[in-house]
Amino acid sequence: MEFLNKLGKKASETYQVTKEKAVNLSEELKLRGKISEYKEEIVKNYKDIGEIVYNEIKNNNDVSKEAVTSKCEEIDKANDEISKLEVQLLALKKVKKCINCGAELDIDAEFCSKCGNKQPVVEKVEVKEEPSDTKEAEVVEVNNVEENKEENKQAEDEGKDN
Ligand SMILES: [Zn+2]
Structure with missing residues (x-):
């Protein structure tokens, strides 16, 4: 039995780790997707700036700073x-x-192990698990408990009659 228990525990631990890895992987893909979106946005803004400058030069105009400033700001934001x-x-x-x-440091490191510089606190990324579903499940459980109590009481009352 002891052996089987250990085996079961090990299997569930492995499952936990695999699950965590899968969640991290999908989270990583999401983040990487967003990064490429912002990179595309930056390329588009550079292109727009180039077009603005090109057209002004071609028409022998001075390039207006205003026209390109908003594009520059969008690049900074991205x-x-x-x-x-x-x-x-x-x-x-x-x-x-x-x-x-x-240097690559542990997420909780307060100081750099290489240069000794003090590090800002990094907010941990929480993987969201649909909170509304959890709540509903809890409510259902509570209801069941209430029903069971009611049934038990009825059973007791019936028992008294007999
Ligand atoms: Zn350092």
Whole structure:
């Protein structure tokens, strides 16, 4: 029996790890997908800027700063988002990069083991599990308990009659 118990425990542990890996993989794909979207956006904005400049030069006009500024801002915004997503990607692997030297550190590290620089706290990425479903399941369980109590009471009452 002891052997079987150990075997069962090991199997469920393996299942947990596999499940966690699968969740991490799909989360990683999601993050990578978002990063490529932002990269495409950046390429598009560079192209737009190029077109604006090209047309102004071709028509012998001065390039208006205003026309390209909003495009530049969009590029900056997309780059900021990409940096955040990259931090989340690393967090999935329970690591982060030193803000000073770029060394790979444990996610909870307060200081860099290489250069000693103090590190900001990385917010952990929570994998969301449909909270509404969990709540419904709990409610159903509670209802069942109530029903069981009622049935037990009835059974007791019937018992008294006899
Ligand atoms: Zn460092």
